[in-house]
Amino acid sequence: MLEVSNLSAGYDSKAVVLGVSVDVREGEVVAIIGSNGAGKTTFLRAVCGLLPVSEGEVRYEGRPITNLAVHKIARAGISFVPAERHLFPEMTVAENLALGAFPLRPDPGQQSLVFELFPRLAERRRQAAGTMSGGEQQMLAVGRALMSRPRLLILDEPTTGLAPRLAAQAYESLAALRAQGMTILVAEQQVPIVLSLADRGYVLENGAIQIEGLATELRNNPTVRRAYLGVV
Amino acid sequence: MTAVILDGILLGLQFGLLGVGLTVVYGMGGVLNLAYGQMAVVAAVVVSLSMSSGLPAGPAVMLGILAAAGIGLALDLTILKPVYRRRGEARVLLSLLLTIGVAFIIDGLLVWRFPIEALSLSIGGEPILVLGVPMRTGSLLASAITILAGGALILFFRSTTIGKAVRSVIQDEVGARLCGVNPSAVRTLILTLSGALAGLVAATQSMTSPVPISAGFDITILALLVTVVGGLGSVRGAFLAGLLLGVVNAMSSFYIGAYITTIILLVAAALTILIRPSGLFGEHA
Numbered sequence: 001m002l003e004v005s006n007l008s009a010g011y012d013s014k015a016v017v018l019g020v021s022v023d024v025r026e027g028e029v030v031a032i033i034g035s036n037g038a039g040k041t042t043f044l045r046a047v048c049g050l051l052p053v054s055e056g057e058v059r060y061e062g063r064p065i066t067n068l069a070v071h072k073i074a075r076a077g078i079s080f081v082p083a084e085r086h087l088f089p090e091m092t093v094a095e096n097l098a099l100g101a102f103p104l105r106p107d108p109g110q111q112s113l114v115f116e117l118f119p120r121l122a123e124r125r126r127q128a129a130g131t132m133s134g135g136e137q138q139m140l141a142v143g144r145a146l147m148s149r150p151r152l153l154i155l156d157e158p159t160t161g162l163a164p165r166l167a168a169q170a171y172e173s174l175a176a177l178r179a180q181g182m183t184i185l186v187a188e189q190q191v192p193i194v195l196s197l198a199d200r201g202y203v204l205e206n207g208a209i210q211i212e213g214l215a216t217e218l219r220n221n222p223t224v225r226r227a228y229l230g231v232v
Numbered sequence: 233m234t235a236v237i238l239d240g241i242l243l244g245l246q247f248g249l250l251g252v253g254l255t256v257v258y259g260m261g262g263v264l265n266l267a268y269g270q271m272a273v274v275a276a277v278v279v280s281l282s283m284s285s286g287l288p289a290g291p292a293v294m295l296g297i298l299a300a301a302g303i304g305l306a307l308d309l310t311i312l313k314p315v316y317r318r319r320g321e322a323r324v325l326l327s328l329l330l331t332i333g334v335a336f337i338i339d340g341l342l343v344w345r346f347p348i349e350a351l352s353l354s355i356g357g358e359p360i361l362v363l364g365v366p367m368r369t370g371s372l373l374a375s376a377i378t379i380l381a382g383g384a385l386i387l388f389f390r391s392t393t394i395g396k397a398v399r400s401v402i403q404d405e406v407g408a409r410l411c412g413v414n415p416s417a418v419r420t421l422i423l424t425l426s427g428a429l430a431g432l433v434a435a436t437q438s439m440t441s442p443v444p445i446s447a448g449f450d451i452t453i454l455a456l457l458v459t460v461v462g463g464l465g466s467v468r469g470a471f472l473a474g475l476l477l478g479v480v481n482a483m484s485s486f487y488i489g490a491y492i493t494t495i496i497l498l499v500a501a502a503l504t505i506l507i508r509p510s511g512l513f514g515e516h517a
Contacts, residue, residue: 050406070409079410086407088400098393099400099411105393148412 001026001183002047002078002152007056009046015054016042017207024152024185029178031198031215032187033228039207040187041083044156048080049073060152075103079145083157085137087144089130093121096129096140100147107149114143117173135166142173153177155186159193171197191228195219203228235365236486237479242367242375244478246433249378250451251458251470252385253429259402259465260419262323263315266331267307268430269451270338275300275431276351276443277342289353297431304427307334308420316416335448342445352442353435374436381432382471389467398422402465457501463511472512477501 002024010016017039024030034040045051047058049070058066065073074080079100088096097114098106115122118139124132129140138158145153158174159167171193178184178197187204188194195201201218203211211221218224254268279296283289311334315327342349355370362372389395400408401415408415430451434443458477462469477497484496504511 048410050409069414070406071412071414074410074412082406082410086404086410088403088407090403091396091399095396099396099408099413102393102397102400102412144411 001061002185003057003059004043004047005057005059007043007046007058008054009042009051010054011042011051013054015207017046017204019056020204020207020209021056022185022202022209024183026183027181028200029174029184029186029198031194031201032185032204033189033191033194033201033218033224034187034204035227036189038204040204041156042207043204044080044154044185044187045082048078048154050080050082074148077148077151079148079150079153081141081145081153081155081158083160085141087129087137087140090128092126092128093132093140094125096144097121097125097147100144102148104148106147110147110149114146117146117176118143134161135163135169138162138166138170139173142170146177150182152183152185155184157187157189159188159190167193191224234363236482238362238365238367239371239486240479240482241475242371242378242478243482244475245375245378245382245471246436246474247454247458247478247481248471248474249382249385249429250433250455251462251474252382252467253426253433254452254455255459255462255465255470256398256402256422256467257426258459260398260422261316261401261405261415262320263312263327263419264324264331265307265423265426266328266452267303267335267338267448268331268426268455269448269453270335270342271300271303271427272430272434272437272451273342273443273445273448274303274338276434276438276447277346277349277445279353279435279438280349280351281346293353293435296435297428300431300434301424301428303338304423304425304430305420307331307427308423312419312423316419335452339446339448342448346445350442350444351434351438353438355439368440370439374439377432377436381429385429386467394418394421454497457497459511461501461504461511463513466511466513469511469513473504476504 004022006019006021008015008018020043032040042051046053049068053066057064060076060078097111101107120136121139121143158170162170174184175197186194195215195218198215201215202209203224254265257263257265275296278299279292282292282295311330315323318326355373359366359368360372389399397413398418400413401418405415437443458470458473462473480500481493481497485493
């Protein structure tokens, strides 16, 4: 569904990510793991059009989308939930969700699916997004991303700033989405939690893929265990 | 006293509408349009010329509003393109320099071609009593149009998909793009709308007092005051600030004298900014 080949990207001619190739097949959950500053965010931002791709290609459902405008990539069916969430702070939950469906009017059926996944959002639908807690804002960011009925959901560090219990909840809702057949690509520093969800994973360090494989393989890989799972 | 305050409120509604046209453009990403008043004056000149060539007032005003909207559209598609490519402070500064250049060019052309033109839409009829105060028909008509336009504007921003998209770009441009909103299309729309508002206010203003071709910078400064007091980028703030400054304006020109009104307005604006640096509703601007 998503094929990224040899992608390089960075800021001001300084490449942060160099020659990264990642594949996501329909119905899969793919994790990109790595430490802080490894290039995970740069990679995802380049895929979604928020950063220019200096080399390589991004294909989505067979068509090249390299360096397409962000809004065009979004309308093509890829929803990106950035770590900073980028909600509309002075708008209500309902308005934020409605904009997720832009340029169409929000579909009531899709909205009830979001409310089923996050009942808290239904309770808070008249509340301004900026006044909600971190966990609720994360729910809203995912909910807003779902309103366009995306075929591919990309998330950058969905657990940013969340307490462990809320982080676990965030991944429970991703598991629910996966059960509904959603294809998910997620970058995460909290390796144990993401590897328990993912089908496959890539280890990104210093801007390049170091290891890739099935999630079960990664969990048993000695390097991964040492570096990310805290096993000596 | 009631008469003065009522006058101020009616004037303030127009100030508010004027401010909205400037503040949304700023909120869209740091473009301060110093040619704003000139867009209004061009509208006034177009209305005045069309009427002297025999067009009735209604269509003439429509033509004037279209002309001002056209300038907004043209600005967006030409000289503002390099502005949008910059970020932050550089964007604000470049927009200031380029639009003040446009303002001077428009002013120069107007003085050269139509040195004595002024728009004065005189509405006849007996004064009408409002709260026991006799009000001029022109002033009431201007207010009715302003209230209708303001209401339509609020409805547009609150309830339509496009209006929400505009607010989304003001509040978080990256978030808006991720939702599929194309910010440059939204900006084009808003620049055009801003021109139309400038044109509309020129028309309503001329129902109570003439709008001469030299009014450009005065109108821009007034709009800037409303914008700064209301909070940059805030539509609500602009209307509230417009009402506040309208009442201050009416009171000071009645009790002190018209010659000193501008100074008093500036002081009122300065005081607001000293007490609330981000304006009445400027928390997220």
